[in-house]
Amino acid sequence: MKQENTALVVGANGVIGSNLISHLESFENWKIIGLSRRGGKSNSKTTYLSVDLLQADDCEKKLKNLTGITHIFYAAYQHQDTWAELVAPNLAMLKNVVTVIEKVADHLEHISLMQGYKVYGAHLGPFKTPAKETDGGHMPPEFNVDQQLFLERQQIGKSWSWSALRPSVVGGTALGNPMNLVLAIAVYATISKALGLPLRFPGKPGAYDKLMDITDAGLLAKATVWAATNPQCANQAFNITNGDLFRWNDLWPKIACYFKMEAAPPLNMPLQTVMADKAELWETIQEKYGLKKHAYDQVSSWAFSDFVFSWDYDFFSDGNKARLLGFHEFMDTEQMFYKLFDELRAKQIIP
Template sequence: MSTPRKALVAGAHGIIGRTLTDHLRGLGGWDVVGLSRRGGPGSLAVDLLDSADTSAKLADHRDATHLFYAAYQDRPTWAELVPPNVAMLENLVDALDGSALEHVSLMQGYKVYGAHLGPFKTPARESDAGHLPPEFNVDQQALLERRAPSWSAIRPSVVGGTTLGNPMNLALVIAVYASITKELGLPLRFPGKPGAYDSLLEMTDAGLLAEATVWAATSTRNEAFNIANGDLFRWSELWPKLAAYFELDTAPPLPMSLTTVMADKGPLWSELAAEYGLKPGYDQVSAWPFGDFVFSWDYDVFADTSKSRRAGFHSYVDTERMFYRLFDDFRRDKIIP
């Protein structure tokens, strides 16, 4: 019998890391250890910003063959994001230096292409020119190019998943927004910038992303890959369909900050939770700043994923059906009414 591979998953409780951890365990042939600040069942509590703690906690896991890095520390500005997010990865690489490590998988995103700064070249390609710093994704990849035995960089679009307490879960933003709108007897208005309603976008299903991440880590070396569902959409076409799922009418889009208009909706959510037996509190489901960020994109945001297909990854997810499946999961798990 062959020796199983051993995976360390940093950021194991996030929308990406949790799905990746479950996927690896479901494959068989992998010994999987999740890493997170909080720890918990099946994961190891480790402060990746503390080099001594990281080294001590990983002393018993230097037989790991693969490191999957999906950890993230938020900060108020782009420049402030660089030091902690580079330091966490560097501390992990230092702790595993000279060990059995074969490959490091780095989770990135379209910020590499400047998607967060404004209109950028689309479709974005892995070979596109870089942009002025600061950008921690770029610095992290440069670190791996110098230090890792081999690496892959995975670049998803907005990720769709079911993890709670995550500041970047767009499907949950829409589900909670729709649930509150329905309780108030109102139509579901698109809240973003006027131009955002007709921009061309794409998303990445968390399950598809997990599959692609493991594929790249075990089939490629020293390559970056854009990973998305494989279809494109405009909110102007998709929004009425998502509203229909919640049995809501729509009205013309109205630009508004969800962070502002939802700030006083905690008591209403508590009433819904009591009526429908919902499990999470309002603070666990209200990722409004991220919703405002995505709905502000009044420019196209999508990438060319043909490189991964040419290299052998061919999975595909229908984005509209992905939303319905996630909404069904939220209802099943008593996250929304």
């Protein structure tokens, strides 16, 4: 008989958290509690709680009875305008959760932390590629690093372990997420098509030709549970990607073909600017095709898309460490985009 585990998924409604919950629900031996500010609709496998993670007293009040937690999966994120401003709230949320759960959950086994390539300085400019988990750090501030340091120090002398997952840009279909590239591309393509325009890559010209990797949210969920339940992964970080590389100059025309559009040469157009006035057009498209009436700001991640499309340098990591320890899942990136676009259509988010 398999051991019963209870997962606390922090950031349950995001691209990462929602896919992690779906994966955990596929197992018979997991109970799941999802935390987010918005809460959610509970079912037989998952109970959702609405918690303000920034407020220590709210965390204490809402989490003090969760004595059966065996695994914390931390994927929450608080957006701020500058890198320095990201540190305090994102570190505080992690501390608030861990402090309460560690105190009340006698059988806590593992804390899983979601990171990213910011650990390698990828957000600052050209960085060493392929990035490896052993690469040296960079000048702070960087909340991903501070969060890991907190777990390292907190774990000393404890029976639980931690792991840190480092995906690339994550591909998924969750709405209301400030970092959903796939959804942003789909909405951008849909609006371009409605205006009778070809699909142009809107980023920096140099970004069109550089090597990138990406991480499917479903694959990341599998890797996260794998790392959290295998002793050989204890107290380590892992790069997790689809396993292949791509260039926009090859993939972008194929995306245009998926949407039955012509591709045109790149033109650097900040999406935050050119898409700012398209809410009314989006509502017209929703009405015409009978789409779900999601608000325009729920389906657009223009700032994040501009950020990704500005990377005029190679952006990828080395995933061998996880493979050598036994995680052999992979995803064809081109097929991932088609799969996720199909999901958005099935959910009546795009026509």
